[in-house]
Amino acid sequence: MTDSPPADDRSPRATWSCRWCAARSGEVVLDLGRQPAADRFPSVGETEPDPLHELRMVLCGRCGLAQLEDDPTGAEEPRGVEPVALVEQAQDAVADLVAAGWVAAGSRVTEYGSPHGGSWLGPVAAAVPAVTIVGDGVADLVIDSLGLMHEPDVRAAWDRRVGRLAPDGVLALHVHPLSTILRDGTWNALRHGHYAYFSLTVLVAMARSSGLVPVGLWDYPLYGGTQVLTLARHGSRPAAAATAAERVVAELTLDVRSGVCRAEALRDLDRHVGASTTALRAWLDAQPGPVVGYGAASRAVALLAAAGVTSSDVEVVVDASPAKRGRAMPGRADGRVPIVGPEELDRLRPDRVLLLVPDLLDEVRQAYPQVEQHGGRWVVAEPEPRVVPPLTGS
Numbered sequence: 001m002t003d004s005p006p007a008d009d010r011s012p013r014a015t016w017s018c019r020w021c022a023a024r025s026g027e028v029v030l031d032l033g034r035q036p037a038a039d040r041f042p043s044v045g046e047t048e049p050d051p052l053h054e055l056r057m058v059l060c061g062r063c064g065l066a067q068l069e070d071d072p073t074g075a076e077e078p079r080g081v082e083p084v085a086l087v088e089q090a091q092d093a094v095a096d097l098v099a100a101g102w103v104a105a106g107s108r109v110t111e112y113g114s115p116h117g118g119s120w121l122g123p124v125a126a127a128v129p130a131v132t133i134v135g136d137g138v139a140d141l142v143i144d145s146l147g148l149m150h151e152p153d154v155r156a157a158w159d160r161r162v163g164r165l166a167p168d169g170v171l172a173l174h175v176h177p178l179s180t181i182l183r184d185g186t187w188n189a190l191r192h193g194h195y196a197y198f199s200l201t202v203l204v205a206m207a208r209s210s211g212l213v214p215v216g217l218w219d220y221p222l223y224g225g226t227q228v229l230t231l232a233r234h235g236s237r238p239a240a241a242a243t244a245a246e247r248v249v250a251e252l253t254l255d256v257r258s259g260v261c262r263a264e265a266l267r268d269l270d271r272h273v274g275a276s277t278t279a280l281r282a283w284l285d286a287q288p289g290p291v292v293g294y295g296a297a298s299r300a301v302a303l304l305a306a307a308g309v310t311s312s313d314v315e316v317v318v319d320a321s322p323a324k325r326g327r328a329m330p331g332r333a334d335g336r337v338p339i340v341g342p343e344e345l346d347r348l349r350p351d352r353v354l355l356l357v358p359d360l361l362d363e364v365r366q367a368y369p370q371v372e373q374h375g376g377r378w379v380v381a382e383p384e385p386r387v388v389p390p391l392t393g394s
């Protein structure tokens with residue numbers, strides 16, 4: 001998987017066209033081969049192999065949008081439990097929007113949400129009691145928190161959002177920027193159902209093409225670093241646009257330096273695939289027996305599949321979502337890893353709990369103190385397994 005494929009493997013399939021600009025020229029920058037759908041958790045007893053689908057990231061040769069080449073999976077992810085980190089980000093972002101004056105008493109607010117939860121509408125209504133949540137028609141604040149990436153037709157989804165903006169309205173876009181993914185080597189951000197991987201450079205260009213300019217930019221620690229970019233029509237918020245401009249130019253310069261818009265730089269993600277799967281394989285092989293996993297999230301699917309993990313490596317994966325009980329991690333039909341509820345942590349008393357969703361670390365340590373009280377340790381799986389030292393006093 002780490003070997004460079006021949007040059008012609010870098011061409012997207014013949015019927016591909018860019019989800020934003022409809023160009024037909026692009027380059028495959030990350031190829032995870034054939035993968036199970038990350039959103040289809042089979043039942044434990046299912047003996048048929050999971051269907052496999054090509055999973056590749058293409059960089060558009062014209063507009064520079066990094067995107068999922070194709071998604072034949074079409075499945076719906078069983079709804080997971082909303083991570084606390086996502087809820088906290090929503091509260092922090094809303095506080096920033098309120099402080100910036102983008103939402104006030106009387107504002108009409110609408111939201112394009114993410115299937116993973118993290119709605120901002122609750123925090124908005126709590127912070128500004130007199131707002132009106134509108135289902136259609138124009139809005140003074142259009143929120144999109146990690147929603148746009150889940151839209152297969154990026155252009156149409158963008159136009160819908162911009163079309164809802166009142167003349168001096170603000171569009172608040174929350175994204176997990178490609179610069180964070182590239183910096184952290186989190187190649188398993190690539191998955192079916194996630195159609196676009198936005199760099200700030202591409203987002204700003206998309207905005208400009210619709211007559212919008214940046215009027216604010218905030219950073220959050222979620223997923224290793226997310227950003228909220230606020231946009232308004234050119235000329236409608238001149239003071240904020242002038243203030244934001246300097247910060248945005250600095251970010252765009254960082255994008256140029258990191259090469260986030262260049263195929264050869266993005267291909268570095270391929271190197272991380274080999275590094276993280278080799279490290280996970282080596283760590284699992286060095287354990288005296290199977291470990292317990294935590295977090296049956298879609299991001300874990302490709303990692304476990306690429307490292308060839310079976311139930312002889314990871315006995316069970318614990319997950320708080322009732323929708324995933326009785327199911328198993330997608331992957332090999334022999335040695336399926338069942339998903340169980342958190343109550344199993346008491347019965348199993350694991351020495352090592354492999355945490356497959358790094359963002360949950362604080363939350364799970366607080367929710368399941370018994371793991372460390374029994375002498376067990378949390379082990380963050382990515383980018384390479386890392387044993388978390390016990391809290392003082394435990």
Ligand SMILES: [Zn+2]
Pocket residue numbers: 018019020021022023060061062063064065
């Ligand atoms: Zn394009």
